[in-house]
Amino acid sequence: MSHLSEENLDEMIARERATERPPLNSWQTIAAGLREEGMIRGPAQGRWTAPPWLRAAAAVVLVAGGIAFGRTSASRGPLSAGAGDASQPVAQSVSGKAVSRTPAFRSADEAWETLNRAGAEYQRASAYLATINSGAQPRADSASLYTSRLAALEQVMSATQSALEQAPRDPVINQYYLATMGAREATRQQLARPAGFRLTGF
Amino acid sequence: MITDQLDLKRAIAGDERALQRLWSQHAPHIDAVVRRLCGDLDIAADISQEVWMQIFRALPSYRGDSQFGTWAHRIAVNRTLNALRKIRRIAKLETDIEDDSAITENDSDRTFLAESIEQAMTRLSPGARAVFVLHDIEGYTHGEIGEELGITSGGSKSQLFKARAKLRKLLAHLVDESTPVAGKEHVAPV
Numbered sequence: 180m181s182h183l184s185e186e187n188l189d190e191m192i193a194r195e196r197a198t199e200r201p202p203l204n205s206w207q208t209i210a211a212g213l214r215e216e217g218m219i220r221g222p223a224q225g226r227w228t229a230p231p232w233l234r235a236a237a238a239v240v241l242v243a244g245g246i247a248f249g250r251t252s253a254s255r256g257p258l259s260a261g262a263g264d265a266s267q268p269v270a271q272s273v274s275g276k277a278v279s280r281t282p283a284f285r286s287a288d289e290a291w292e293t294l295n296r297a298g299a300e301y302q303r304a305s306a307y308l309a310t311i312n313s314g315a316q317p318r319a320d321s322a323s324l325y326t327s328r329l330a331a332l333e334q335v336m337s338a339t340q341s342a343l344e345q346a347p348r349d350p351v352i353n354q355y356y357l358a359t360m361g362a363r364e365a366t367r368q369q370l371a372r373p374a375g376f377r378l379t380g381f
Numbered sequence: 382m383i384t385d386q387l388d389l390k391r392a393i394a395g396d397e398r399a400l401q402r403l404w405s406q407h408a409p410h411i412d413a414v415v416r417r418l419c420g421d422l423d424i425a426a427d428i429s430q431e432v433w434m435q436i437f438r439a440l441p442s443y444r445g446d447s448q449f450g451t452w453a454h455r456i457a458v459n460r461t462l463n464a465l466r467k468i469r470r471i472a473k474l475e476t477d478i479e480d481d482s483a484i485t486e487n488d489s490d491r492t493f494l495a496e497s498i499e500q501a502m503t504r505l506s507p508g509a510r511a512v513f514v515l516h517d518i519e520g521y522t523h524g525e526i527g528e529e530l531g532i533t534s535g536g537s538k539s540q541l542f543k544a545r546a547k548l549r550k551l552l553a554h555l556v557d558e559s560t561p562v563a564g565k566e567h568v569a570p571v
Binding site for chain 2: 181182183184185187188191192194195196198199200201202203204206208209210212213216217218219220221
């Protein structure tokens with residue numbers, strides 16, 4: 180029986196050494212293990228990731244739509260059971276027109292994760308905008324700005340409170356109410372702070 | 382392969398994107414060594430998962446004394462050999478190493494035509510394959526192999542000689558049918 184020469188074998192070895200093959204597992208498989216052991220902090224990455232500004236804008240639209248929805252539902256009276264598909268609520272703009280339909284989530288956990296993420300982004304965006312405003316305006320104007328903001332937040336509080344009376348166990352409305360309450364408290368504190376102090380977060 | 386220090390810090394802090402970047406950058410090489418040492422894709426996939434878990438677990442202890450790829454590669458080899466020992470693939474490595482199992486030809490070997498060196502390596506005994514992969518492909522010295530496998534340097538050399546002889550036999554038909562090596566009149570002794 181013939182044999183390959185040592186040189187030929189060395190050539191094949193060199194080719195094998197330089198050969199790259201795809202990984203044996205997908206990242207999702209590795210990430211699942213890391214998440215189980217707590218080595219990944221934060222929510223799972225989505226397949227589609229938007230730039231931060233777009234996520235913040237989406238969060239604002241979500242909150243505004245939710246408030247409008249709360250006001251509408253408050254004026255209409257209690258929601259009757261089975262009036263709509265709870266898994267696919269329609270978000271509404273201030274004008275009352277349907278602007279988007281939320282995607283169908285696979286589980287309550289997934290929906291909560293999305294909601295929390297959107298809420299966090301909204302708060303970060305609000306904090307950033309508040310910082311810009313407070314730095315760009317003189318003290319007197321800043322005070323005026325925060326006073327106006329506080330008044331607006333009081334109205335939002337009133338709207339969400341009305342919505343809660345109609346649907347006290349609705350998790351989305353509860354989320355809006357708590358977020359608004361946090362923002363109102365931060366604004367109150369900002370108004371009470373001395374001149375030159377910049378708001379950096381809620 | 383240079384790994385961004387910022388990515389390392391972020392990965393240690395649990396940033397998934399940074400962890401994924403490290404994995405994407407090094408998985409082709411790390412998984413390749415796992416695959417070669419195992420000689421079985423399913424087993425290799427399982428062990429590779431364990432290997433990456435171990436690499437990321439150990440990340441906080443990485444001091445940057447060597448390149449990240451070198452450090453991770455060392456973990457991959459250790460972890461793979463340990464896993465193979467556990468599943469009894471090389472449980473008797475120390476005794477195998479002294480016998481002629483690497484070169485012993487059985488009936489199936491006589492009719493086996495390897496399409497690639499990777500395929501041919503699957504016909505080596507686990508111990509011989511480990512020595513061959515570590516020395517000829519991964520560039521380990523016989524001393525380092527001895528430490529990894531718990532054998533003597535001489536045992537490693539002997540096993541390598543036998544592994545190469547078997548591979549030359551299993552792959553002979555490829556050269557008989559293909560073009561000769563540049564500058565060589567005779568590529569394979571008959």
